[in-house]
Amino acid sequence: MQAGNLVLLLIALGAVFYFFGWRRSYAVSAPLGGVRHLHSLPGYYASLAAVWCVLPALALLAFWLMIDDAVIRTNLMASLPSSIQPQSQVDHELLLNQIRNVAGGALNPAFVPAEVAAAAEQLNAMQAKNQLMLNIAFISIAVLGGVWGWSRVQPRLRARQQVESVMKWLLMASAMVAILTTLGIVLSVLFESIRFFQKVSPVEFLFGLQWSPQIALRPDQVGATGAFGAVPLFAGTLLISFIAMCVAVPVGLMSAIYLAEYAHKNVRAWAKPILEILAGVPTVVYGFFAALTVAPAIRGLGESMGLTVASESALAAGLVMGIMIIPFISSLADDVITAVPRAMRDGSLALGATQSETIKRVVIPAALPGIMGGILLAVSRAIGETMIVVMAAGLAANLTANPLEAVTTITVQIVTLLVGDQEFDSAKTLAAFALGLMLFIVTLALNVIALKIVRKYREQYE
Amino acid sequence: METAQNLTDTARTIPAARMAQEPEAMNQKIPYPEQTIGKPLCDDPKMSMRNVNVFYGDSQAIYDVSLDIGKNQVIALIGPSGCGKSTFLRCMNRMNDTIDICKVKGSFMLEQDNIYDPKLDVVELRARVGMVFQKPNPFPKSIYENVAYGPRLHGLANKKFELDEIVENSLRKAGLWDEVKDRLDQPGTGLSGGQQQRLCIARSIAVSPEVVLMDEPCSALDPIATAKIEELIDELSSQYTIAIVTHSMQQAARVSHRTAYFHLGRLIEVNDTNTVFTAPEHALTEAYITGRFG
Structure with a gap:
């Protein structure tokens, strides 16, 4: 059997x-x-x-x-x-x-x-x-x-106690599964990264300005020496995340304020679920929306104004990523804004403040730590996002701050490094693990900060 | 369905709305008087209310109440829970506007101005009629910012020193200055309950209102803090007109000049505080102040 x-x-x-x-x-x-x-x-x-x-x-x-x-x-x-x-x-x-x-x-x-x-x-x-x-x-x-x-x-x-202690161990074992998996992932990425750093020095990786991971497979191959300076990737990631946040933070916050403070109950009842559907759209769909609709539109618009726009621009990827993140920010911000006690609003209104003054001076400041936590979570989501940038941002590792040019991100490079036939001991493939480790550290740090802020906020009203 | 949901939401926060939903909950053996007993009106009113009816959705919370509040007078509104006294108080500076399903009928006059006139600016009204709530609700800002909030909103101070002066004066009037003058930059939420409530009083008198409405200001406080607030109310009555809702009959007797007794949305009896407590005319009033219900 x-x-x-x-x-x-x-x-x-x-x-x-x-x-x-x-x-x-x-x-x-x-x-x-x-x-x-x-x-x-x-x-x-x-x-x-x-x-x-x-x-x-x-x-x-x-x-x-x-x-x-x-x-x-x-x-x-x-x-x-x-x-x-x-x-x-x-x-x-x-x-x-x-x-x-x-x-x-x-x-x-x-x-x-x-x-x-x-x-x-x-x-x-x-x-x-x-x-x-x-x-x-x-x-x-x-x-x-x-x-x-x-x-x-x-x-x-005493069967009751014995069964309950078995249950307790079962629950603990389930919790351990998630923790051990995380640990396993971190360790595997860490060990592969250490192998990478034996071939390429961490200083070159962290501060080098050239990214061209094609290395010579045969000794007689011409031209492909390989350069593993990750700065252009970090810059590209930051540029796209920055553009995304420029879209998502104002739109998300304002829609949250509208839904939490001004919207009629009926409007809220259908608007909020629709907004949350936006979070359920698969990112690959956003990806081809960005690549096939937004990027050509931006290029056409740019050319009509006399600008040179790459067909795969950071702007297109960033804009679409921003739209993807809106529901994160708006739904988290909506929760913290609604959590501000009614007594705060009443206190402000009773002093002769209008509704918008109350929102600006009392509700938002009181909800700010929670809003910040939501924004940081959204940033870590933006940095880790892959499909949109793979499809819309391009592969060229340009070190530029111009959003109209093609840039590439850490996640895009990880995908391209690992796709296709690879030997798993070359610097090229190992570089993917080093990039993954960097990504992990950055998003982990952002998540920790976000959780800290959210926790601090919780203490304020309890 | 929608209204029913609204009603339940509102009822959770406002006792009168809850009671309006189940008006048979209380002893109704004693008949209501034909009209309010005693002296609901006075010669020199700061505020005068006539034929006030208030509804939450389909149920009525206040029935045909007429009442005057004299200048520089403290009037206490007493009555069992859910009798509509807080609702009535909240109508006087239109705080009930924030509740969608609340409908107010009747006339509210603040001296010559109709409070419910659509042309009247509710912002200006609330600057003239301030409010202190049941639970101390300082903003999560510094003590200074809490008091400066109102004056900033209304542009009462052009210079920093003028604002400093307003803050100091308001805190002095609220009897809080000596306790907080060295830590004005610390959060108002860090003060004790009684101090927070006095901070809220300072905050509301910082905009120089003419009337201060107090909705059970001492119900969340200990006896010593309560005594301080009562003393404060006594001092403030020389400059402000005050309406206070209270559940403590001793408090009503100590701080007020006149007392109005509400029962299930009806104003039963209004008179000088002394008269109400020593010689109540209506059986319901007597039953309440002798502690038979409430």
Whole structure:
């Protein structure tokens, strides 16, 4: 049986032991005069029996799957006749692959030496045996555990506490999944970056003004020396994010103020969801909107005014990215503006302020920390955004502040460095990890600052 | 549906709106008087209200109330929760405008001006009729900025020193100057509850209003802070006309010249404070001040 089937079987067994645990808890409570004489409710006893059935078996399965491959391989290699014993590590891997392919039926046994074919048969036999042993061990552990859990159902057993502590560990394990994944990503990016920095010095990477990651694949190749100065990428990223924020902050803030303070309830009821739909549009759609509609429009407009505009301009990408970010800012700002207590507004209105004076002098200052937090979150979103800039901003690493020229960003370069056939130990591909690390550090810092500001804001009114 | 939702929202914040939704909630065995007992009108009124009816949506919160408030007089509005006294107070500087479903009928005069005249500027009205709220609500700004807020809005000071003077005077009048003069730049929200409330009073008298409305100004304060505010009200009454809503009958007796008793949206009895508390004429008033309900 495959592991998936085993898990399904286990669920069924767990349900069976739940049922028996339930029955037994009623049975042991009957002589005492009912369920209320038990320490816990029947559901807890039943859950405890099911837990005893499921958890040990799952632990066994996980442990088994972790080691069985290595055990089989070691045994197989030890059993090979000395005539085909591999000499080196590479030969070892090759032979193993050959045996596996024959065993799996991908390779005709007629094409390989007889010893290998024999080893393949042996491998099949070992795997079948392994599977059988696993099935037996798994099912017996599950049943034994379940019976043990079932037999423990006694009126004095503190099943409630035990089940709850199992639940607590389960919740903690779920939380750990997210944390460990993050840690894993950071570490993998970090190690690859360290390999990159062994080839290219961090000083050149951080302060170099030239970005041209094409390096020579062969010694006789001409011209492609490779330059890994990331400053043009940082500049391009900042330029596009800046343009995006110039669009998103005023529009987002003003729409939030309108929705929170002026809009009639009915208007708000349909305008807010529509604004939030904007956040749900896939960024690739924004990307071709930018590349096919906005960029040509900007170029046409620029040319009619006598300006030279690149067909892929920072302005087009920035504008569309700004539109994408509007709902972030407006919905966060709307929340903090609505959270300003009514007493503040009343206090200001009672002093003879108009509604707009109240908004300008009391509501916005009171909501400012929250608004700042929202803006910083939006900035980190803008810096990390990929699809729009890939499609609309271009690939040329120009170091320029002119929004009408093509620029490129960190994310765009990561995509281009990793797309296509690559060797994963060249400076070119490793550069992507170094860029990723930079991006991670910047957005992490922005998020931390944003969270700090938002938290400080929370303390103000509580 | 929409109105019902509005009504529930409003009811959460305004007791009279809540009571208007369920008017049978209180003891109604004692009949209402045909018209208000005592002396609701006076000779030299600062504000005079006639035949006031207030509605929240379809339900009525105030029924045909007529009342005068004399110049430099303190009038206390008392009555059980939800009797409409706060609603009535909020109508006097049109703070109820901010509630969509609130409809006000009847005439409100501030000396010669009709408060509900569409041509009247509500900004100017609120500069003349200030308000202090139940819960101290200083802005999250410095103490100085809190007091300077109103004068800045209305352009009362051209120079920095003029503004300083207004701030100092207002804080002095509110009896807060000595406690805060060394930390004017610190946030007003950092003061104690009683100090915050006096800051709010200073803030509202900084624009030199003619009338100050106080909506249970001491209900969130401890007895010592309450005593300070009461003293302050007494001092302020020489310059300002004050209407105060209170749940404490002792407070009404201590600070006010006249007392008006509201019951379920009706103005039952108005008289000199002494008379109301020593010789109430109507049975409802007597029941309330002797503590039989409320």
